[in-house]
Amino acid sequence: MSRPLPALIGAGLLSVALPLGASVVTATPAAAAPGDTVLTVVHGVRGFVADVRLDDKLVLSGFAPERVTDPLEVPPGEHRVQAWPTGAAPGTAPVLDQVINLVGGEHVTAGIGLDQDGKPTITLFKDDGLLADSGSTALVVRGLADADPVKVVAGDRTISDALGGAQQGVQQIAPGTYPVSVQPANGGPSTVPTADIPVVAGRAVVLYLIGSQQDNTLGWVAQSVLPNASSAPLRIDTGFGEVPTAGDATTTVLVLGLPTALLAAVALRRRHRPLPA
Amino acid sequence: MIRRRPVGPALVLSAGLLTGCGAASSSTAASPGPTSSAASSPAAPAPVASATPSPTDDSDLLDSAPATLDALRASEARRPVAVLVPGVAQPAMVEARTTDPVGGGLDLPDSAAAVAWWASGAAPGTAAGSVVLAAHVSFDGQTGPFTRLAQVDPGTRVVVTSADGSAHTYAVQSTRSAPKTALDRAELFRTTGPPALVLVTCGGAYDRRTHSFADNVVVTAVPV
Numbered sequence: 001m002s003r004p005l006p007a008l009i010g011a012g013l014l015s016v017a018l019p020l021g022a023s024v025v026t027a028t029p030a031a032a033a034p035g036d037t038v039l040t041v042v043h044g045v046r047g048f049v050a051d052v053r054l055d056d057k058l059v060l061s062g063f064a065p066e067r068v069t070d071p072l073e074v075p076p077g078e079h080r081v082q083a084w085p086t087g088a089a090p091g092t093a094p095v096l097d098q099v100i101n102l103v104g105g106e107h108v109t110a111g112i113g114l115d116q117d118g119k120p121t122i123t124l125f126k127d128d129g130l131l132a133d134s135g136s137t138a139l140v141v142r143g144l145a146d147a148d149p150v151k152v153v154a155g156d157r158t159i160s161d162a163l164g165g166a167q168q169g170v171q172q173i174a175p176g177t178y179p180v181s182v183q184p185a186n187g188g189p190s191t192v193p194t195a196d197i198p199v200v201a202g203r204a205v206v207l208y209l210i211g212s213q214q215d216n217t218l219g220w221v222a223q224s225v226l227p228n229a230s231s232a233p234l235r236i237d238t239g240f241g242e243v244p245t246a247g248d249a250t251t252t253v254l255v256l257g258l259p260t261a262l263l264a265a266v267a268l269r270r271r272h273r274p275l276p277a
Numbered sequence: 278m279i280r281r282r283p284v285g286p287a288l289v290l291s292a293g294l295l296t297g298c299g300a301a302s303s304s305t306a307a308s309p310g311p312t313s314s315a316a317s318s319p320a321a322p323a324p325v326a327s328a329t330p331s332p333t334d335d336s337d338l339l340d341s342a343p344a345t346l347d348a349l350r351a352s353e354a355r356r357p358v359a360v361l362v363p364g365v366a367q368p369a370m371v372e373a374r375t376t377d378p379v380g381g382g383l384d385l386p387d388s389a390a391a392v393a394w395w396a397s398g399a400a401p402g403t404a405a406g407s408v409v410l411a412a413h414v415s416f417d418g419q420t421g422p423f424t425r426l427a428q429v430d431p432g433t434r435v436v437v438t439s440a441d442g443s444a445h446t447y448a449v450q451s452t453r454s455a456p457k458t459a460l461d462r463a464e465l466f467r468t469t470g471p472p473a474l475v476l477v478t479c480g481g482a483y484d485r486r487t488h489s490f491a492d493n494v495v496v497t498a499v500p501v
Contacts, residue, residue, distance in 0.1 A: 009466060057337070058338065061341050066343065067344050068338055070341070134377075135384060198353035202373070202397035203397055232397070233377075234376075234462070235383075235458070235460055237489060239488075240487075
């Protein structure tokens with residue numbers, strides 16, 4: 001699984017922009033800045049339990065496949081991601097060594113998947129904008145597999161005609177449970193079993209196609225993406241019409257009974273009033 | 278082994294909520310596609326001696342959770358389907374609801390009997406965030422499960438039942454009333470921070486012209 005490393009790019013060049021060892025990444029809210037990128041990591045390489053460093057800072061230890069991290073707040077710009085098999089000897093070359101470029105203020109998921117050569121690679125997907133509006137629900141598919149493009153269908157809706165690596169398909173969809181099927185885009189039998197996928201209202205369910213077509217290990221991992229905070233309701237109007245008081249006997253007498261009694265009293269007085277002389 | 282850490286109050290999407298970085302419009306077009314500049318980055322710098330895989334300090338390590346389809350299904354099955362607030366109401370059914378994209382308010386059922394769950398927020402049993410349940414104090418002359426919510430006693434055990442049959446018990450901590458126009462959205466609709474249950478209805482002065490109440494009654498409860 002080791003990845004050949006180009007020797008042309010010197011570590012010194014990179015260190016101009018990113019001094020190795022600088023603690024620019026934080027998992028604590030106290031240091032969060034408004035322009036930070038909110039980064040989530042999805043692990044889609046089976047058999048690769050990883051220690052992951054971001055800008056030389058260990059951020060994940062024993063990160064198992066088919067898991068998703070809590071979000072991490074990272075300053076925008078270029079960052080170096082390196083990953084080793086957990087337990088690798090010190091000084092071992094990383095299996096994955098890549099520079100990612102983050103845009104400030106965005107919510108981004110970094111998917112660890114396989115490239116066309118079957119080597120681990122990172123693909124960034126932007127999570128903002130998956131939901132068309134604040135009340136929407138969406139089903140999203142993203143490619144992290146070493147495979148030919150596939151067609152993905154949920155019920156009678158096509159989510160992607162040709163999902164390849166580093167690509168995605170997005171469909172706004174009604175909440176519910178959908179049978180999601182996969183077929184090679186160029187025809188032929190499916191190697192991924194149809195799976196029932198629950199899609200909860202008000203969020204985006206994201207499915208990542210992982211594994212290797214050649215090894216017959218294609219499958220899904222899943223992530224649920226909530227709308228961003230600006231989509232929270234502006235108000236809660238939980239009243240339409242006055243609260244009935246019929247259940248309160250005392251109030252009923254006061255509200256309905258008292259006027260009735262007064263009217264009756266007036267009528268009686270009129271009835272018994274002496275005729276003018 | 279995955280090392281876990283407590284979920285902080287600003288780790289997820291409320292990072293934007295608290296810091297303002299979530300201001301990106303949700304009405305932008307879907308299908309933004311991967312950010313190709315990063316996805317296709319060929320850079321693979323040579324390893325340096327200091328970059329070793331040996332962990333030294335796990336205090337800042339990220340937490341992670343299963344991303345399998347079974348985990349997704351289990352999460353969906355935690356959506357609330359019923360709520361019981363002893364002493365103030367009979368058990369009530371809960372419906373998943375979202376923000377009304379037209380008016381921007383929570384899309385509530387046209388019924389006094391049903392309770393709305395803000396489905397874009399936390400579900401019962403989730404490690405972080407607030408489970409928001411709201412119901413009309415009255416609707417078209419009918420009273421509902423939250424009509425007497427303002428009278429709930431501190432310490433009352435509220436039980437929320439999920440679709441998978443699990444029961445989640447919360448103890449009432451506080452009841453407050455505030456003008457609807459001054460709703461503390463950042464606190465109410467939390468997707469991170471300590472888990473809580475928030476029950477909401479209307480109260481205060483009634484405006485016959487708008488058929489509306491001036492205030493929201495907000496009851497906060499914590500898991501027990």
